[in-house]
Amino acid sequence: MLSLVADSGQNPEEITMNGCGVLNPFDCAKLPLAAWISDGLRWMVENYRPFFQTVKAPFDAVLQSLTHFMTSAPPTLVILAIMLLAWQLSSWRLAASLTAILVFIGFIGVWPDTMTTLAIVLTALFFSLAIGIPLGVLSTRSQLLYTVMRPILDGMQTIPAFVYLVPVVMLFGIGNVPGVIVTVIFAVAPVIRLTYLGIRQVPEEVTEAMRAFGATDRQLLWKAQLPLALPTIMAGVNQTLMMSLSMVVIASMIAVGGLGQMVLRGIGRLDVGLASIGGLGIVALAIILDRITQALARPRGRPGEVWAHGPAAAIGYAMRFFRSTRNQPQVAGSE
Template sequence: MNGCGFLNPFDCGKLPLASWVSEGLRWMVENYRPFFQTVKAPFDTVLQSLTNFMTSAPPTLVILVIMLLTWQLSNWRLAATLAAILFFVGFIGAWPETMTTLSIVLTALIFSLVIGIPLGVLSTRSELLYAILRPILDGMQTIPAFVYLVPIVMLFGIGNVPGVIVTVIFAVAPVIRLTYLGIRQVPEEVNEAMRAFGATDRQLLWKAQLPLALPTIMAGVNQTLMMSLSMVVIASMIAVGGLGQMVLRGIGRLDVGLASIGGLGIVALAIILDRITQALAQPRKRPGEIWAHGPVAAIRYAMRLLRASPSQRLAAGSE
């Protein structure tokens, strides 16, 4: 049945949604282009700072910093494993691209946390805000990643900075959701006990809710990092550099070797970032427990030996 009627109402007319969206984006570009260029500025500043450090610093220094950080957060075995992975990435010829991708992912993570954690906290204070955010977050997590590229290119252009912006939009949802969930899961007895002792809302948040919700929040951070890495290859279509560009060039040239190197670099970054965020999510029995081992503890021990008397050094050596 092709005619317009009760059984086939869609032939009676259609909403021109596609033209509305196109005209709306065109109007925004024509009237608010300077505003969107201003929005790019903080992303560009952070990205350039990280990229300059990652790409200009000697590879051994970068590996040493990551190794010491991992040793401090976890243990020396994991630190040695991650260092071996980074050396492998360097020896297969993907070091510059890996550092570029790492800079993009870390910049996206910084802005995702700056946006996501406050929104998650505010959502626990206002059910109306979460009711508004929830369908938006559902849409952000279900819309295919390719769909984000067209409006981002129209509003911000192409390059690494628009790539960071589209990655933030794509990956910020887990941080908001899991921050909200983590604070909501704090036992009500804890909240009541803190209020009974006269704690303000700010003290309740910083002293009880955020520490107890930290494992859940870190799970959101972990998901954001993984989603950011998954966006790397897609964002390479708008001239974002790094490992995604290697994969895209390899696919375009049917060069399996080049695409494999880019893919291995992405896997290596995923393993490194996943292990570090898991180490950060480990519960601590005491506030200063994280400094009780690793390089910080070794430096403190060495400084105590230098300040100690000869007899105390002998006693410490015998122990």
């Protein structure tokens, strides 16, 4: 309830500016919002803790699988895979640059922590896209839904990241999985907003033309709206990745491992070197993820253009050359 200030026995007109009155109404009543939030969160923990542990299970499964894969894979194979991916999506120059960055990460001694952080960020990205893109699409179908979501998204993007830690710890505990959950809550807003914006920016002429040819809502979405909105959606993906990396250090306060934990230990010990190499690892990982997502967002002139160069084109050329050399003796023998 509102806690009212005791009546002084005076008329409202006689109350001065220093007392409770029209000119200073905030001394008259106080809304105990902090107590309500604390009581509500405590009630949720006492009554719905098993439910939140069930919600935690899919995050745990995906994170454990990715962490095991990233930390057990030989560094040379990981570097080779990222190099080939960058070459295929962009150019050999980008592939060489990302390879040099990964080699640098390995030689400064933060490779295991980088792979742990990468697994956390990719898990957070997976769930952010699984939640954000459908919500963004649904928002374009219902203006009421977006009107309701808009102030929520504003709050999610402006509330300090530290505020998320207390309720997440109370509901889910500590460790890498709660770190993924708090990262998803913190970073999902950009992909929702930019999915909504990208689909809204699809030209009305395209929509009307597809409707005229009898396209259903699903065909309109998959054949026109999502492909045309892809650059904007990928910008949202890029922002989600960057916000996830910015959350790594903050989430290390709830026992999340990886580079953030290294930075936190360096700060706690006043060890500038340890904090610096952890920060350099985060910067290097941010550059790698940013360049790859930018390459994915680059518009293509025609379908299948991405396979017309890079390692895929080289493998295709080698296979055609091998087939031609095998067929030459058969043609000569038949003559």
